[in-house]
Amino acid sequence: FSFENIGSELVNADLFNDINEIQIPVYILHGKHDYNTPYQESKKFFDQLEASEKEFFTFENSAHSPIVEEVEKFNKIILEKVDKIERNNNLIK
Numbered sequence: 001f002s003f004e005n006i007g008s009e010l011v012n013a014d015l016f017n018d019i020n021e022i023q024i025p026v027y028i029l030h031g032k033h034d035y036n037t038p039y040q041e042s043k044k045f046f047d048q049l050e051a052s053e054k055e056f057f058t059f060e061n062s063a064h065s066p067i068v069e070e071v072e073k074f075n076k077i078i079l080e081k082v083d084k085i086e087r088n089n090n091l092i093k
Helices: 002-012 039-048 071-092
Strands: 026-031 054-059
Touching: 026 039, 026 071, 039 054, 054 071
Parallel strands: 026 054
Antiparallel strands: none
C-alpha cells in the first residue's frame, strides 16, 4: 500500500540534499543487516544531519525490523527516551 502511494517519492528522494537540519531530537534505530535501507547509508545520513539532539542505535542482530528481531533492546531504548522526555517536561513545568 505505502509503495503504491508514495513509492515514486521514496525512489526519487535524496535525503542528503533535501534534509540538512531537523529542529527536534532524532533517534535512528537501525539493523546492521538491513538491505532495504543500507546501514552505511543511514549512518552517513545521520552523521551529516544537524539536530538539536541525535543518537544512532545499532542493532547487530537485526535487519529491517529491530522492533521484532531484538525486542528487548528496542524496548529498552524507547523506554529510556520516553523517560528522559518525561523528566525534562517535569523540569520545565
